[in-house]
Amino acid sequence: MRLLLIYLIMLGAGSALLLLSRHDQLHILGLGLILPGGGFLAHADICSAAGISHLLAAAAGMAAFGVSLLIWFGTGNILAPPVAWLGMAVGAATMRHGAVRAATIDLVFTGVGIVLLALAIAMAARFALARRQRKIDNAYLASQTGRLSHIFDAAPDAGRAPEMSLEHLRRLRFALDRALQPLGQFNGFEKIDQFQTAATRYQLNFLAYGVALTQARYTPAFRGYMHEAQIALLDKQAQHQVWSYWKLENLWGNLQADPDPVARENIMYTGFVALQMALFSASTGRRDFSEAGRFTLVHPSGRRYPHDAGSLIRRLEHEYTTSPYYLIACEPNWVYPLCNTIGASAIMAFDAQHGEQRWAGRAHDFRHNLDAEFLDGRGRFIPCKSARTGLALPAIGGAMPLAMPCFFLNVVAPDLARRQWLLLRRQLFTPDGAFRRRAFWPVDTGNYGFSRASAYSATALAAAELGDSAVYHACMEALEAECPSVLKDGVIHRVRASVWAHGVELMARAGTRNGFRQVISEPRAVAGPQLDALAYPDILVASAHAGEQGLRAVLYADGIHTIGLVGLQAHGVYLANDVTVTADANGKASLRMPFAGRTNLHVQARGGR
Known part of the structure; x- marks a missing residue:
């Protein structure tokens, strides 16, 4: 509705210029306000070369606006769409080719009316289908009540001292080799872009999560290089090349020049790093990053931004309560439920480690807004929503964007995690029980290459946490079949898999039923040798x-x-x-x-x- 209101304002302004003004240029500007690139339609026809060129210019303008929307989504550049739309409107208005034909105006208004009517019908049909699907889904969920012990059948680690195999250790070395290199070096990391999911910070995050969960499950009584690796991965997060992206994102997304990535709504850095610190403390019993200023960011200009675990948690608390949906944006304006469950997990871990109740008073509001604002009509989590326009993107990307939130939800809201998992699980197997690999997106989130590595790893991660051994083993077998392991110099890696996918796989291999929830809520204090x-x-x-x-x-x-x-x-x-x-x-x-x-x-x- 907010997005519709914004467009109706544009439509009203354009219509006023068309109907009330007597100047040709203002008429053309009005057409440009009604449609992106619409000003070029003022002199378009299919009977002359000039008319066809204007028609092509209008089509190119609409395509350019589409590209600006992708830039807005991909980089948080909120200026791109309005600048593209208004720039084309003004540009078309400077073209002096005579008066706008009345037939052209009628055609534009008719087209806009048809599009709006079609959208209204489509939305009504979508909600009707969603209501029908919800009834089907609720009946399905009710039918699964007696099968829960069969689905979630993995045994927890209680009473056992689990051990990694040599193969597992060689996979762990993929993360350790990258962590233990000199602080300023990033050999073995992928350098594609710093704005989306291939960013270096996410590679550091998930390698660190994997090392921490491995530490907690397999080697809680070992300090040495496991501790050193986690500290190094956090110190690498403080390197300017990792957080320098924020200066641009903050400038073109919030119209602010502050380069500090913690100072304003930015959960993709603050929340993810806070969880990295929380898992380090939970798996080692150490509080290094709770020391004031331990995580100080130094700008090349010499300006210093002192932070630590406590300051990051306080920033998350403030942003949660002041954000319009009670969830914090990642790229300026774009709010992702997955990112917010990560930030919430960090606060809950901090509470458990320090005997506090920061999250207890916020859990209800967080859950309410998660349910009310970030589920689509069919009850599935939407990937993200624009805080300023209300625009919610549809669930795309196959199984992974629906599966991975279940891992973190098992800490924040375990019942929601199970509900979402059961609804997703139907899509992963055919009626005869065969694993449906086509349910997984063939693009690796971590490097945009053609591989299902990240999709299989992320789904296996959620399956391990929830205790669904059938899905876990099916994902791991499919991962090995499509992206086989390669042993080189004592390290196992997958050639086509991203660094991010390797980190998520390491988390999955360290996973056990409710293992992540236990690490968050019951941090270990190791005593003895x-x-x-x-x-x-x-x-x-x-x-x-x-x-x-x-x-x-x-x-x-x-x-x-x-x-x-x-x-x-x-x-x-x-x-x-x-x-x-x-x-x-x-x-x-x-x-x-x-x-x-x-x-x-x-x-x-x-x-x-």
Whole structure:
């Protein structure tokens, strides 16, 4: 309705110029206001070369306006559509070819009337079909009540100490190699654009999420290079080349020149980085980025923007309560539900880690607006909405944009996650049970290449979190079939898959039923002996868990290496695989031990069980 009102204002202004003015140029300007490129229709016909050229100019103008809409969506440049529309209207009005024919005016008004009528009929039909589909969907959901235990059949990790395989470790190295390179280097990252989903910041985000979730599930009692990788990926987010895009987006989207990406509505940076910090703290027990100014952004001009985990969370809180839909925009003006569930997860994690209730008072409003403003007539989440015009884009992109929000919704609103997942799940299998690969978009979100890698990985990620083992295994098998793994120099990668897809796959492989929800709501505080200071990649840690019986770990290496231990009692005496070690005053110790491939390590206090 807001978008319609904006157009009716344009239509009224153009009509007033056509009907009330006596100047030819104003008549042409009026046509240009009624339709983008419409001013060129003033002298268009199909009987003369000049008339045909004007007709082609009008068609080109409409196409140019369409391109400006894509620029608006892709970069947040809100100036592009009005500048294109008004620029063509003024340009056409400067062409002096005589008076506008009355027949042309009648034709334009008739065309506009037909289009508006067709849109009204289409919208009415769409809502009627949506009402019918909702009844079908609700009946389907009711029929699934007795099958929930069969669908969500994956067993949680309770009571187990999971271990990565050597293959899994080699996939993890894809993220670690990129994280552990010098801070200013970005070797192995894709550099395509910084405005959409191929941006470097998203590659950093999801590689970091994958490392954090891997840490939380498989190696909570290992510090070393796993901690270093997460810190490095956050420090890379603070590099100017990662956040420099905001100066342009803020200028042409908000008409402000402030280059600080945290200062104003910008959840695609603030929310995503806040979750990165939250997962680092939840998986390691460390609070490095809670220190004031720890995440300081330095502009090439020398201006500094001091931030930290607390300042990012406070900014998210403020933006949620002041945004028109209670959800925060990504690119200026464009609001994405997926991005907002990421930001909400970050606040919830911060609450759990600091014993606060920031999100408790906002959860109801967030959920209400998510339901009221970001579901289409059929009950599916829309990908995004324009805060200024109300324009909501249709759900495109196959299964992935419907599946991935379920992963984060399982923290924010678990019942919504299940509802959306069950409705999506119908589309993933044929009536005879075959996996429907055509339900997945053949374009990789992370690099715009032709590959279903990101679609399979993101859907597998949501399936793992919800506990749907059938979908998880079907996605992983399809991923391997279409984008086979390649082992090179000890690292497994997929040739056509984007870095973003690799990060999401790493998250999926670290996933377990309600695993992400548990990491967010129950951050681990590791106590007792822990591994530290291991040479990467000479030693790969497949498992490291500390408990009443001390530290139990599984490592892959060959030859003799030094193992670092921390978290010991000061001057305490321990047995490490029957070798006696004594901690120093800081609770640290080291030992040299032989390796032959997969090697077990057990560290316990001497005299312990």
